[in-house]
Amino acid sequence: MTIAVLSGKGGAGKTLVSVNLAAAAAPSVYVDCDVEEPNGRLFFKPENVTSVPVEVLIPEVDGNKCTGCRACVDFCAFNALAFLRNKPYVFEEICHSCGGCSLICPTKAITERPKAIGIIERGATCGVEVLTGILNTGEESGVPIIKKLLRTLEADADTPVFIDCPPGSACTVMESIKDADFCVLTAEPTIFGAHNLAMVWELVQLMKKPCGVVLNKTLDGDNPAEQFCRERSIPILTRIPYDSSLGALNAIGQIAVLEDTKYRGVFTSLYETIREEAAR
Numbered sequence: 001m002t003i004a005v006l007s008g009k010g011g012a013g014k015t016l017v018s019v020n021l022a023a024a025a026a027p028s029v030y031v032d033c034d035v036e037e038p039n040g041r042l043f044f045k046p047e048n049v050t051s052v053p054v055e056v057l058i059p060e061v062d063g064n065k066c067t068g069c070r071a072c073v074d075f076c077a078f079n080a081l082a083f084l085r086n087k088p089y090v091f092e093e094i095c096h097s098c099g100g101c102s103l104i105c106p107t108k109a110i111t112e113r114p115k116a117i118g119i120i121e122r123g124a125t126c127g128v129e130v131l132t133g134i135l136n137t138g139e140e141s142g143v144p145i146i147k148k149l150l151r152t153l154e155a156d157a158d159t160p161v162f163i164d165c166p167p168g169s170a171c172t173v174m175e176s177i178k179d180a181d182f183c184v185l186t187a188e189p190t191i192f193g194a195h196n197l198a199m200v201w202e203l204v205q206l207m208k209k210p211c212g213v214v215l216n217k218t219l220d221g222d223n224p225a226e227q228f229c230r231e232r233s234i235p236i237l238t239r240i241p242y243d244s245s246l247g248a249l250n251a252i253g254q255i256a257v258l259e260d261t262k263y264r265g266v267f268t269s270l271y272e273t274i275r276e277e278a279a280r
């Protein structure tokens with residue numbers, strides 16, 4: 001079973017929930033798809049880490065073969081090619097590495113060269129296999145890393161997989177959840193939290209994914225995120241109270257379920273609830 005954990009913004013508790021779920025459900029697999037800011041490894045501190053590079057193919061123009069027909073420029077839907085000084089110029093930052101320009105060039109003036117955009121790390125600890133995607137600073141898109149990261153999964157069918165998604169609802173999030181069996185949405189008890197919850201809820205509805213909500217940092221009084229769930233009959237999986245002891249553990253990179261029996265109970269129960277909801 002593959003469980004993706006999402007939030008409409010950073011800091012809502014997405015990594016807290018996914019890390020503790022993976023630890024509570026061990027043996028399990030934790031996959032950090034938040035490739036721009038992967039911090040799950042700071043909690044797990046995996047051992048025997050190996051890494052592999054992730055590369056994309058970038059077009060390269062041979063000026064001696066190019067006849068200036070502009071077929072490649074006209075073809076590129078992403079405007080990554082422009083015709084300058086009588087030849088195509090490649091804007092690497094917005095190239096999607098589709099390979100279409102090299103295929104369409106009538107004189108075969110366009111070839112492709114590999115460009116490193118990041119790495120994938122793999123290690124293990126406490127019965128959890130930890131996979132981490134890391135995007136190089138300055139790169140535009142983490143989608144190729146997420147695709148390769150999820151292709152490397154070798155989990156047994158009975159081993160739960162927890163995907164720590166990027167925040168928000170951009171294409172990196174869509175790539176992260178496309179093969180998920182269930183989505184867990186984390187939300188804070190504010191109007192802003194409800195707004196961000198709505199954003200990711202609309203995404204999982206669009207992708208026809210079953211989901212439930214974890215209400216994080218809950219306090220006494222009104223909770224706009226909870227009201228949002230009730231108005232739309234979205235299952236509330238659990239409520240995690242605002243707790244300074246939990247915040248302290250999180251701040252020093254400790255996994256709550258390994259340090260506090262109370263939270264082991266909370267996240268073990270959450271995992272069982274997720275399994276029940278996914279089976280419906």
